[in-house]
Amino acid sequence: MNLEAIANEILERVGVKKGQIVLDFxxxxxxxxxxxxxxxGKEGKVYALDKDKKAINEVIKKAESEGLKNIExxxxxxELKIYLDDMSIDMILLYDVFHDYYFPSAEDRRKLLDEIHRVLKQDGSLSVWPKHMESRAKDEIEQANFYLENKYSVTLIHDNKDIEEGEILNFALLTNSAHNQNF
Ligand SMILES: C[S@@+](CC[C@H](N)C(=O)[O-])C[C@H]1O[C@@H](n2cnc3c(N)ncnc32)[C@H](O)[C@@H]1O
Incomplete structure (x- = not known):
C-alpha cells in the first residue's frame, strides 16, 4: 500500500467525511x-496550518499538481492563537505535534487546546496522534474539557516516510449535556 492509501485509510476510520471543514494543525x-x-471534496475544505512556510509551500505544490482547490x-x-471563527471546524487533526518538543510548557499546551475547543463545532472531533506523549496526552486533553470518544489502532506514517503502528485518540467537546450523558 502506498503512503497516501495508508493516510486515506486512517482518515476515513477516524471520521473525516465528504463536505467537512478540517483543520490540519x-x-x-x-x-x-x-x-x-x-x-x-469540493464541498469541503482543509486548512493547512504550520509555522514552517517551506512545508506549506510543498503542500500547495502537491495540491496544485493534483488539481485540488480546497486547501487553504x-x-x-x-503562536497559539488559531485565526478561525468560533465553532467553525468539523475535524481537527493534531498528529505528532501535541508534545513536549513543540510545546514544552503545559500552560502552552492548554492554551492550544482552549483554542481548539473554541474553533471546533459542537459536534466536531479532535483527532490526536499523541506520538512522543502517549502516556500523558489523554489526561491533559480531558482536563481541557474534551472527552475520549474513540480509540483506533492503526498503521501510521511518521515524518512523511516511515510506517509504524500507533493509536489515534478521537475526542469530542465536553459540553454540559454530553457530560450529563456520561454520568
Ligand atoms: C512532526 S511534524 C508532524 C506533521 C504531520 N502532522 C504528520 O503527522 O505527518 C510537526 C509539525 O508541526 C509544526 N508545528 C510545531 N509547532 C507548531 C506551532 N506552534 N504552530 C504551527 N505549527 C507547528 C512543525 O513545523 C511540523 O511541521
Whole structure:
C-alpha cells in the first residue's frame, strides 16, 4: 500500500467525511492534508496550518499538481492563537505535534487546546496522534474539557516516510449535556 492509501485509510476510520471543514494543525508537507482534501471534496475544505512556510509551500505544490482547490494555507509564527471563527471546524487533526518538543510548557499546551475547543463545532472531533506523549496526552486533553470518544489502532506514517503502528485518540467537546450523558 502506498503512503497516501495508508493516510486515506486512517482518515476515513477516524471520521473525516465528504463536505467537512478540517483543520490540519502542524500539517508539515501534507502527509494527511492531501488525502483529507480528497475525502472532503469540493464541498469541503482543509486548512493547512504550520509555522514552517517551506512545508506549506510543498503542500500547495502537491495540491496544485493534483488539481485540488480546497486547501487553504495558514502560515503562522507558532503562536497559539488559531485565526478561525468560533465553532467553525468539523475535524481537527493534531498528529505528532501535541508534545513536549513543540510545546514544552503545559500552560502552552492548554492554551492550544482552549483554542481548539473554541474553533471546533459542537459536534466536531479532535483527532490526536499523541506520538512522543502517549502516556500523558489523554489526561491533559480531558482536563481541557474534551472527552475520549474513540480509540483506533492503526498503521501510521511518521515524518512523511516511515510506517509504524500507533493509536489515534478521537475526542469530542465536553459540553454540559454530553457530560450529563456520561454520568
Ligand atoms: C512532526 S511534524 C508532524 C506533521 C504531520 N502532522 C504528520 O503527522 O505527518 C510537526 C509539525 O508541526 C509544526 N508545528 C510545531 N509547532 C507548531 C506551532 N506552534 N504552530 C504551527 N505549527 C507547528 C512543525 O513545523 C511540523 O511541521
Amino acid at each position: 502542524g500539517c508539515s508537507s501534507g502527509t494527511y492534508t492531501i488525502p483529507a482534501a480528497k475525502i472532503v 494555507r495558514m502560515d503562522t509564527s507558532g
